[in-house]
Amino acid sequence: MKQLIAKLFEQGRLMGFTDMEVLTNTNESFEVKIYEQQIDSYKVTDSRGMGFRGVYDNKMGYSYTEKLSEDSIDILLEDARQNAIINDNPDQDVIFEGSKEYKKVENWFPALEKVTVEEKIRFTKDMERFALSVDSRIKSCPYCVFGSSSGSTAMVNSKGLDLSDKGNAVFCYISVLAQDGQDYSSGVAFDFSSDFSELNPENLAKEAAEKALSYLGVGPVPTGTYKAVMLNDASADILGAVSSCFSARAVQKGMSFLKGKLGTKVASEAVTIVDDPFLPGMSGTGSFDGEGVATKYKEVIKDGVLKTYLHNLKTAKIDKTESTGNAGRSYKSNIGVTPTNMYFAKGNKTFDQLLETMDEGIVITEVSALHSGFNDISGDFSLPAKGYTVKNGKKDKYFRQITISGNYFKMLTDITEVGDDLKFATDGKIGSPSLLISEISVAGA
Amino acid sequence: MLEKNIIYDVLTAAVSKGADFAEIFLDDTVASNINYVDKQVESTQSGRDFGIGIRVIKDLNCVYVYTNSFLKDDMIDTALKAAAAMESVKKDITFDLRKGQVKNRNIIEIMPDTVTKQEKLEYLKRAYNAAITYDQCIKQASVTQMDKVQNILIANTEGLLKRDRRVYTRMFISAVAEHNGEMQTGFTGPGSHRGFEFIKSLDIEQLAKEAAETAKKMAYAGYCKAGTYPVVIDNGFGGVIFHEACGHSLEATSVAKGNSVFCGKSGQKIAADCVTAIDDGTLPNEWGSLNIDDEGTVTKKNVLIKDGILKSYLIDNLNGKRMGMPSTGSGRRQNYRFAPTSRMTNTYIDAGKMKREDIISATDFGLYAKQMGGGSVNPGTGEFNFAVVEGYMIRNGKIAEPVRGATLIGKGSEVLMNIDMVADNLEMAQGMCGSISGNIPTNVGQPAIRVSKIIVGGR
Known part of the structure; x- marks a missing residue:
C-alpha cells in the first residue's frame, strides 16, 4: 500500500499536481440471518477503497477506485485532473498539514474479535426462538440478524500527514410479525455494542414481540x-433526518432553516444538543475528520441557543472561524460536513x-x-x-x-x-x- | 473481464465443501457525477467500483461473500470461506461454462465516458440558470448530473456464463423557494437506461422551470387539511403508490416466507376491477430495464394484476425454489456487495379509459396530488405511506388552492380495492428503490387514478 501511494504521488507530481492526499477505507464484516432456526443468509465481506484528491492548477480534483493496483494510478490521476479543471468554486478545499494534537479514541475492542461464528449464530437463533415463544400470535421473524464489522481509515498526504483510526462493533436486529385474523402488525428491536456480553437476545426478542402484539x-x-x-x-x-441543517455548508448555500440564527434562541431552554466524537465504541467516533483535522467536543445548541454550525476547513474559512472537525469524507465522496455522534443531552x-x-x-x-x-x-x-x-x-x-x-x-x-x-x-x-x-x-x- | 479458467476454479472452490450451487457476480462500474449549486461546481467525482460477489447455496441456505481483490488466489480464498460456511457432505458437481448470448434491447448511442466534464457542466449551468431566474422567490437551485456504466459478468455451476453492460444517465434539478421566511423545494429527476444522448434529448429549461414552479407554488401554499377523503393521484411518479402499497408485497422476498399480505392470494381478487398492474423489465432504454437480471435470467413482462385479480408475483431463483415457481427475471442487486433477491423493474398501473379531467370533475371534495414524493412500506403488514410534493384541494369538481405537507397513509390491501377511477394518461417516472439487496433504479408509473378514500396526513 505504501509503495502504491508513493508511486501515485510521484506520478501525480509529474502530471502537475502540487498537493495530494489519499484516504483508504478497509472493512471486514460478518452477518448472519436466521429464519425458522435455519441459516437463511450468511455474509462475509472484505472490502477496501481508495480516494484520491489533489490540487491541479490551484483547484481541487477528486477520484476513487476499488481496484487497488498500479494499473489504476493513471485513471485516478486523469479523473482527478478532469474534475479539477471544471472546479470553478471560488472557495477551494485545501490539503491540511495536521493539527497539533489528536486525542486518542477508544474504538477498537480486541475481545470482540474473539467472539466465534458459532456464538454469533447461537445468539441469533436464540433471539428468534425467544420471539416466537412469546405468544401464539407471533407468526414469524422476517429479519433476525447478527452482524459484526471491523474497519480502518487511513489518511496520507503530501504535506506529511499520516493518520489512521480503526474500530469494530457488533450489532443485532430483529423484526417480528404478529397476526390476528386478517390483521398484521410488526415490531422491531435492535442493539449494538462494543461488548458482546452486553447484548441480550431474550430482551430484544421480547421487546420486538411486545411492540408487534401491542398494535394488533x-x-x-x-x-x-x-x-x-x-x-x-x-x-x-x-x-438524524434534520442533522444536515447544522452543516455550515447548508447554511452558506441558503439550504438550512438555521441560516442567520447563530447566537439566537432556536429551542426551549430544556434543549442542549451535543456533537461528541469521543464516545467509546460509537460509529461517529474518531480522532480526526475527513480532512485530517483533530475532532472536538462541542455543544451545538446550549440551553436553547444555537452556539455553532458544524464546519470543515472550507466553510470555516468562509465564515472566518475555525473548523469544528466535522469534515465528512469516505473514499467515494468529496469533502462535506457531517456530525460525529450527535445527541440531545x-x-x-x-x-x-x-x-x-x-x-x-x-x-x-x-x-x-x-x-x-x-x-x-x-x-x-x-x-x-x-x-x-x-x-x-x-x-x-x-x-x-x-x-x-x-x-x-x-x-x-x-x-x-x-x-x-x-x-x-x-x-x-x-x-x-x-x-x-x-x-x-x-x-x- | 475474467478468464474462463479462473471463473471455473473459483466456482469449483465455492462448491468444494458440499454446496448445491455457486454463482459469481463480477461487477466493474465506472461512475461520474457533478453537482452545481449557487453558480459553482459544489462537488464532482469520478471513480471505479470493482468487486466480485460469490454466492453459495445448499438447499435453501445461502452464503454470500465478496472481495475487491482481482487476484486469483484471493478470489479462491474468498470462495473457500463461503464453502467452509456450508460444510456438509461433499457431492460431486460437474459443469461446463457455456457462454450465453445476451440480446441487447437497450441501445446506447453516446457512452458517457466519451463526453468531457466540461460539456456535461454546460447542461448543468443551463438548468441552474433556468431554475434560479424563474421567479424572485427562488433563492437557490441545485443541479446534479450522474452517469454510470456497469459491466457485469455472471457465471454459475449450472454452466451459465453471461456478460452485460448497463448504462445509466440521470439529471436532478431542485429549486428552493422562500416566502415569509419559509422554504419549500421543488424537484425533477429524469433518468434513463441510456447514454449521454439522453441528456441531450431533454428540454432542460422546461424541467428546471417545473422544479421552480413546484417550489414557488408550495412556498405560497397553506397546509393540507388532515382527514380521510378522496384523492386523485396524477400520472408519472404517482405510481409510487402502487410501488409501495402493492409492489413490495408481491416480491418473493416477502411472499416466499409467508411474510406478505398477498401470500396465497394468487388467482384471487386483491384490487378493484379497474386495476391492471404490470412489471416490465423489457421496455427499451427505460430506467428500470435490464437485458438480463442479476442472476442472468432474461427479463420479462410480468402481468401482476389483471382486472383486479392477482396473476403473478416477482420471483428470483432462490425464492422460486422455496415457492416451487420459476424465476420471473426479477433477481436484482445494487452491486457486488449484495446477494440478489426479487425486486421490481418498471412497475406501473396500466392505462384505463377515463380522462383525467372527468375524474376531477366527478370529485366533489378531495385532494389532487399532482406530484408525489418518496414513500415506504412494511411488506408484512402492508402499511405504507408517502408524501405529496405538490398538492391542490379539489372543490366542487374543480382544482382549487395549492396545499403542502400532505402525506398519504394506509394499507396496500385496502387502497387497491379503493381505486375507483383510472385515466388514460399512463406515464413513467424514475426512482431509486431501496431494499435488502441495495438501491436499484426502478420506474414507477400510472395514469391518473382516484382512490375513493384514504387517510391524508396534514395539519
Missing part, C-alpha cells in the same frame, strides 16, 4: 392537537416521570418515512407514527395509522422536559432521550 387490531386516534412524549427511538430517528426525569408530568396526551413510539416525509431544508415534517394514549400519567390505549406533522424547529421550542433515557439510533451515532412536547398535530380518524 388497533386503529388511529382522533385528529387533533395533543401533548406528546416523543420516545427516545423516534426522536433520535428524526434528529440527557435531562433528569425518568420516562415514567415524563408521563406523569404530561398527565394526558400521547406517546409517539415510532415514526417512519423520514426519507420522504421530512423536508431537511425547512424542517417541515409529516410522518406516519405509532404510539399509545396516556391517561392520568399512565399508558392507556395503543394506536397506529396516524401521521404527526409540524415543523421541527417549532417543535424544538415546544420541548418542555427532556428525559434521562438517552438512546442511539441504528446508525450508532445519533441519539436522544425521550422528550415532552407541549403540542403536536395528529391526523388520524
Whole structure:
C-alpha cells in the first residue's frame, strides 16, 4: 500500500499536481440471518477503497477506485485532473498539514474479535426462538440478524500527514410479525455494542414481540392537537433526518432553516444538543475528520441557543472561524460536513416521570418515512407514527395509522422536559432521550 | 473481464465443501457525477467500483461473500470461506461454462465516458440558470448530473456464463423557494437506461422551470387539511403508490416466507376491477430495464394484476425454489456487495379509459396530488405511506388552492380495492428503490387514478 501511494504521488507530481492526499477505507464484516432456526443468509465481506484528491492548477480534483493496483494510478490521476479543471468554486478545499494534537479514541475492542461464528449464530437463533415463544400470535421473524464489522481509515498526504483510526462493533436486529385474523402488525428491536456480553437476545426478542402484539387490531386516534412524549427511538430517528441543517455548508448555500440564527434562541431552554466524537465504541467516533483535522467536543445548541454550525476547513474559512472537525469524507465522496455522534443531552426525569408530568396526551413510539416525509431544508415534517394514549400519567390505549406533522424547529421550542433515557439510533451515532412536547398535530380518524 | 479458467476454479472452490450451487457476480462500474449549486461546481467525482460477489447455496441456505481483490488466489480464498460456511457432505458437481448470448434491447448511442466534464457542466449551468431566474422567490437551485456504466459478468455451476453492460444517465434539478421566511423545494429527476444522448434529448429549461414552479407554488401554499377523503393521484411518479402499497408485497422476498399480505392470494381478487398492474423489465432504454437480471435470467413482462385479480408475483431463483415457481427475471442487486433477491423493474398501473379531467370533475371534495414524493412500506403488514410534493384541494369538481405537507397513509390491501377511477394518461417516472439487496433504479408509473378514500396526513 505504501509503495502504491508513493508511486501515485510521484506520478501525480509529474502530471502537475502540487498537493495530494489519499484516504483508504478497509472493512471486514460478518452477518448472519436466521429464519425458522435455519441459516437463511450468511455474509462475509472484505472490502477496501481508495480516494484520491489533489490540487491541479490551484483547484481541487477528486477520484476513487476499488481496484487497488498500479494499473489504476493513471485513471485516478486523469479523473482527478478532469474534475479539477471544471472546479470553478471560488472557495477551494485545501490539503491540511495536521493539527497539533489528536486525542486518542477508544474504538477498537480486541475481545470482540474473539467472539466465534458459532456464538454469533447461537445468539441469533436464540433471539428468534425467544420471539416466537412469546405468544401464539407471533407468526414469524422476517429479519433476525447478527452482524459484526471491523474497519480502518487511513489518511496520507503530501504535506506529511499520516493518520489512521480503526474500530469494530457488533450489532443485532430483529423484526417480528404478529397476526390476528386478517390483521398484521410488526415490531422491531435492535442493539449494538462494543461488548458482546452486553447484548441480550431474550430482551430484544421480547421487546420486538411486545411492540408487534401491542398494535394488533388497533386503529388511529382522533385528529387533533395533543401533548406528546416523543420516545427516545423516534426522536433520535428524526434528529438524524434534520442533522444536515447544522452543516455550515447548508447554511452558506441558503439550504438550512438555521441560516442567520447563530447566537439566537432556536429551542426551549430544556434543549442542549451535543456533537461528541469521543464516545467509546460509537460509529461517529474518531480522532480526526475527513480532512485530517483533530475532532472536538462541542455543544451545538446550549440551553436553547444555537452556539455553532458544524464546519470543515472550507466553510470555516468562509465564515472566518475555525473548523469544528466535522469534515465528512469516505473514499467515494468529496469533502462535506457531517456530525460525529450527535445527541440531545440527557435531562433528569425518568420516562415514567415524563408521563406523569404530561398527565394526558400521547406517546409517539415510532415514526417512519423520514426519507420522504421530512423536508431537511425547512424542517417541515409529516410522518406516519405509532404510539399509545396516556391517561392520568399512565399508558392507556395503543394506536397506529396516524401521521404527526409540524415543523421541527417549532417543535424544538415546544420541548418542555427532556428525559434521562438517552438512546442511539441504528446508525450508532445519533441519539436522544425521550422528550415532552407541549403540542403536536395528529391526523388520524 | 475474467478468464474462463479462473471463473471455473473459483466456482469449483465455492462448491468444494458440499454446496448445491455457486454463482459469481463480477461487477466493474465506472461512475461520474457533478453537482452545481449557487453558480459553482459544489462537488464532482469520478471513480471505479470493482468487486466480485460469490454466492453459495445448499438447499435453501445461502452464503454470500465478496472481495475487491482481482487476484486469483484471493478470489479462491474468498470462495473457500463461503464453502467452509456450508460444510456438509461433499457431492460431486460437474459443469461446463457455456457462454450465453445476451440480446441487447437497450441501445446506447453516446457512452458517457466519451463526453468531457466540461460539456456535461454546460447542461448543468443551463438548468441552474433556468431554475434560479424563474421567479424572485427562488433563492437557490441545485443541479446534479450522474452517469454510470456497469459491466457485469455472471457465471454459475449450472454452466451459465453471461456478460452485460448497463448504462445509466440521470439529471436532478431542485429549486428552493422562500416566502415569509419559509422554504419549500421543488424537484425533477429524469433518468434513463441510456447514454449521454439522453441528456441531450431533454428540454432542460422546461424541467428546471417545473422544479421552480413546484417550489414557488408550495412556498405560497397553506397546509393540507388532515382527514380521510378522496384523492386523485396524477400520472408519472404517482405510481409510487402502487410501488409501495402493492409492489413490495408481491416480491418473493416477502411472499416466499409467508411474510406478505398477498401470500396465497394468487388467482384471487386483491384490487378493484379497474386495476391492471404490470412489471416490465423489457421496455427499451427505460430506467428500470435490464437485458438480463442479476442472476442472468432474461427479463420479462410480468402481468401482476389483471382486472383486479392477482396473476403473478416477482420471483428470483432462490425464492422460486422455496415457492416451487420459476424465476420471473426479477433477481436484482445494487452491486457486488449484495446477494440478489426479487425486486421490481418498471412497475406501473396500466392505462384505463377515463380522462383525467372527468375524474376531477366527478370529485366533489378531495385532494389532487399532482406530484408525489418518496414513500415506504412494511411488506408484512402492508402499511405504507408517502408524501405529496405538490398538492391542490379539489372543490366542487374543480382544482382549487395549492396545499403542502400532505402525506398519504394506509394499507396496500385496502387502497387497491379503493381505486375507483383510472385515466388514460399512463406515464413513467424514475426512482431509486431501496431494499435488502441495495438501491436499484426502478420506474414507477400510472395514469391518473382516484382512490375513493384514504387517510391524508396534514395539519
